[in-house]
Amino acid sequence: MSDTRDPGDATGQAGRTAAGASAGDDPLLRVEGLTKLFKNDSGFLSWLTVDRDADGVPVTADREWVRAVEDVSFEIRRGETLGLVGESGCGKSTLARTLLRLIDPTEGDVYFEGDNLAELSGEALRRKRKDMQIIFQDPQSSLDPRMKVGPIVEEPMRAHDMLDDEGREERARELLSRVGLDPQHYNRHPHAFSGGQRQRINLARALSVNPDFVVCDEPTSALDASIQAQVLNTMRRLQEEFGLTYLFISHDLSVIRHISDRVAVMYLGEVVELADKEELYENPQHPYTQALLDSIPVPDPRESETRGVLEGDVPSPIEPPSGCRFRTRCPELIAPAEYDLTDAEWAAVRAFTRRVVRHGFEMTTQADLEAEFFGDTRPGGPAGEALDRAFVLLERKEPDAAADHLRDSFIEPSICAREQPSYEVDPEYGDGRHFCACHLQRDEELTH
Amino acid sequence: MTDPILEVRDLQTHFFTADGVVRAVDGVSFEVYEEEIVGIVGESGAGKSVAAASIMRLVEDPGEVVGGEVSFKGEPIVEFEETEAGTRRPTDAMLSNREMRERIRGREIAIIFQDPMESLNPVFTVGGQLREFIEINRDVGESEAREIAVEMLREVGIPEPRERLDDYPHQFSGGMRQRVLIAMALSCEPSLIIADEPTTALDVTVEGQILEQVADLQEKYGTSFIWVTHDLGVVAEICDRVNVMYLGQMAEQAAVDALFHDTRHPYTDALLDSLPRPDRTVEELRPIAGVMPEAINPPSGCRFHTRCPDAREVCRQVNPDARDVSESDERPHRAACLKHEDVFHEDYWSSPPIDNETDSGFAVGRTDAGGSGDE
Incomplete structure (x- = not known):
């Protein structure tokens, strides 16, 4: 069967584990071979094909799978911010939801403080959720318009039986002021706040249960530039004050550069490059990362050099290209070894x-x-x-x-179509590990 | 330099709502010359889209263009005169709605919107829509229009254009749809294209492809563009001259290099400082304090004074218009800021600095700054 992966496959690729923590430093979160496939069915039996001319049973099962996230591995250290960047449809939000178990993974493990979230269920999983929170992109639709701000912030505490009524109210007021709002706003409804302020309410709610880990899914994408800067600064301050670990998802490379310690780049369901921030931005090795960095308009007219424009569109995640998924658009596709070409x-x-x-x-x-x-x-x-x-x-x-x-x-x-790339690069900036899924690295590795 | 093809003078567009009059565009002036890309940049609520729609006379109820002049190649698109009673009414020379529809829109000035799905009809094929548009605006027959459509689709970089004519809009990706709209806008060879945040909804690599394409096409056809955007990166990339809007008014108008490297208005300065950069690591962002006030109840004096780090007492009283503050007599560099005392003569430097949202512990209305205060 071709629509689910052979379990042996994941272990066989343990070598693909991306850059991780230095020895002795236990990561807060470790993701191993995480995969999420979605059924591409639109109806109850639409995946059955009837073929009247066939011999025997005239019905064939023909299930298509959207390979949203495939074999992703990385670690997040305590207190750091891992930036996850990629274009729309690359699977970054699916990855976030899967690792929080908001949707069930098809395969793979997520170790959070020692427990494998992929195996937890019921009450044990629910209790674990107290330590992991998420902030969504749209600050409007993630707040109940009929609830007042105070009870919104208190709700997670109530769900996890924290404190008594008085204690919760006191904590809610305290949190409102910590995120830069007026504690007097406790009795207001969300509509009375601007977009930036609503995102602060979301922050206060996420922090109410004192989590260790917060997933931020495009938290500032809906905000204006000046407001975005305010919210980003607040998030950084809170990280220090509360000792938080962030997984920060964004399509905006500038924001990722500002907020992250390390950065992972996703393309079509896979992590193609992962390195320390300075290393990734100043010494990018994957052609996709290079193309992304070349494409961002820099707010300085003197920097507007001609850029390498990427050809074509992102292929369908239903039938992703074999080998390296970027090869159909890659400007540096490697020549097959049998030809001797300049x-x-x-x-x-x-x-x-x-x-x-x-x-x-x-x-x-x-x-x-x-x-x-x-x-x-x-x-x-x-x-x-x-x-x-x-x-x-x-x-x-x-x-x-x-x-x-x-x-x-x-x-x-070409090697690009035949083998899945997975290489370690010697970093030029800092000493963190630099993972790069590109066969151009193979010569480098051989010479070491 | 030759005359501008589009001249906007003191344009005012107001929205008459139940809560009062929203002065979305309040006295805006700028011009567009031949073969240039002019940016209009600002945050949401600055009035940039309303300004663009006003030029096309596409403002919808309860909005209305209530004053000012827009002239395109000498023809009055918007023009008012005073009546004996002291009210304003459109002049007789102002183009009628029918003339706008038949002569100006599409043929002379085309517009591209942010969401291509809203501009394309989902139940007709892309080719059909493009062909109809060309037939109507260029007075050609069906088969010739079809040929022009194929040619334009190829021009904007759509592979296999002939085969794709029979596809429906949903069969195109977001970037491809935006290309179709650019093809549509260009197909009638207008003198001016107004692009209202055309790449905002697209991914950065697709945005890159389209910006590149627009720059090439602009060179080839010599079309002028008004590029409305909130993204200073896009502005730096493609614009020749830039207009920065704040709360319905012009803050600064300059050539693109001067705007970024010889900034003359505190708002532009603050906006540039608040951006995270893709090309270098910025340790601490310097956000603009507070939020943009509501256009329904704008602050007195300079509209930016509530958030301006350089605000002084006089800024609360005098609302400056954008005036040329350049030292040399090259192209004008206009800024609406009293700091330029030799131009505005308002005794700015002897006026006492004021407390506003930039000082913690004091907040005007809603605040998004770190500090909290009494409402």
């Missing part, structure tokens, strides 16, 4: 192959195509023969066959 020749072949695979051009003659893509860098040998065949197919108006042929000749044999 860098310029490989760049031309790669560009031509991607163009044919995407059908992004009108049919022209072979001469035009050769001139456009190859000029005088046309490779010879086996690679040249493979190209000849593709030109013949294009000439015969069989673009799909040409695309298949090029894919089989130049992409599938």
Whole structure:
């Protein structure tokens, strides 16, 4: 069965464990091989296909799975902020919800202060929740409009039987002032507050049960720049005061750089790079991280250099690419070992192959195509023969066959399509571990 | 330099609500020259989108353009005159709604909104919508319009444009939909495109692709753009000149380099200081104190005085307009701040500094600053 992973697979990849704590320093949270698949069904029996012409049973089960998070491993140390950054749909929110057990993982373990959350259930899990809290993106919809601010902040304490009524009210007032609100606002409703203030109420509520670990899921994305800065500063202050550990999720690389100690970059359900903040921003190794960093508009007109624009769209998480998931868009896809190509020749072949695979051009003659893509860098040998065949197919108006042929000749044999990358990089900044899921690192590693 | 193609003078757009009059745009002036990208930047509630909609005369009830002038290539889009009774009424020369619809919108000035799904009709194919728009605005037949549509889709970087004409909007990704809208806006070869936060909902790599594309197309077609955004990074990336708005008024207007490197208004300064940076680690962010006051009840004097670190007594009384404060006589650099005493002559420096939300322990109305105070 191809739709669930072989359990042996996860242990076989224990080597993929990303950067972690230094020896002797017990992490607060350890995630190992966490995977979450969603069924892609829209109806009760929609996954059954009826085939009247088939022999035997005319019904086949055809379940599709959305591979939202796959085989993610990392650790979070006590008192640090781990930034998790990625584009929409990369699975960062699913990862957060899965590790808090708000949704059940398909596979993998989450060790929180020694207990495996993935195995806890019922009352034991509920009690554990006291130590882990989450703050959501939309400060409006995460507050009940009919409740007053005081009771909102007290509610988690009530759920966990903390203090008596008086004690809870006292603590709620205390927390309101700690997050920068007026304790007098205890009796107001959420609508009387601005967006930034509502996010402060969310902070106070999360802190009411004295958690060790707070997941912040895009907490400032809905706020204006000046308000965002206020809330970020408050979150930092609270981290020190309450000894908190944050998992801070955002699509905004500037915010992540400001708030994090270490940063993990996600692409299509996987962590592709994880390192200390300075190391990741100043010495990024994964081509996806590099592309992300190149794409951010810098608020300084003198810095606006031409940027490397990423081609294409994110592939579907239902059938993610084999090997490295970024390879379909990667500007540095590695040439298959069997061809002996110069860098310029490989760049031309790669560009031509991607163009044919995407059908992004009108049919022209072979001469035009050769001139456009190859000029005088046309490779010879086996690679040249493979190209000849593709030109013949294009000439015969069989673009799909040409695309298949090029894919089989130049992409599938690449190490990027055959093996899942997982490498350790020698950091240039600081001495934290630097994990990078890119085969470009393989030569580096061999020389060590 | 030649004449501007668009001139906005003292534009006022008010919303008449049950709670009172909201002066969303309150006396804004700026101009757009040929072949340039002009940014309008500000936080939510600054009035930048309303200003953009006013230029297109697309402000909806209860909002209304109540004063000022907008002229496009010499034609009055908005123009008022005084009546004997002292009230204002539109002049006879002001373009009628029909003229706006038939001659200006789409043909001369196109607009792109933030959410492409709201601008595309989900029950018609993308090709059909694009073709119809071209047929109406360029007076061409169906098959020719179809060819133009294919050509424009290719121009904005949509692969296999001919095959994709028959797709519906939901079959396109967010970035692709925004490209379709850019193709639509460009297809009638307008002189001016107003883009209202067009990349705000997109991922950064997609935003990068689109900004790059817009810069190329702008060069190729020579179209002028008004780029409305809250993102100073985008402004730095593509704009030639920038207008910074605060609470319905202009705070600062300058060429992009001068705005970032020779900032003349405390609000722009504070805004730049509050940003986390992607290119370097900032240890401590310096947020702007307080929140933007409601436009329904703006502060007296300079609208920023309640949050301004440089505010003095005189700022509470005098509301400065944006005036040229540049020392050289290059392009004007306008700032609406009394600090520039040689331009405003309001005795700013001898006026006593005032307490406001920048000082902890004293808060005006709602506060988002760390310090709390009595309401």
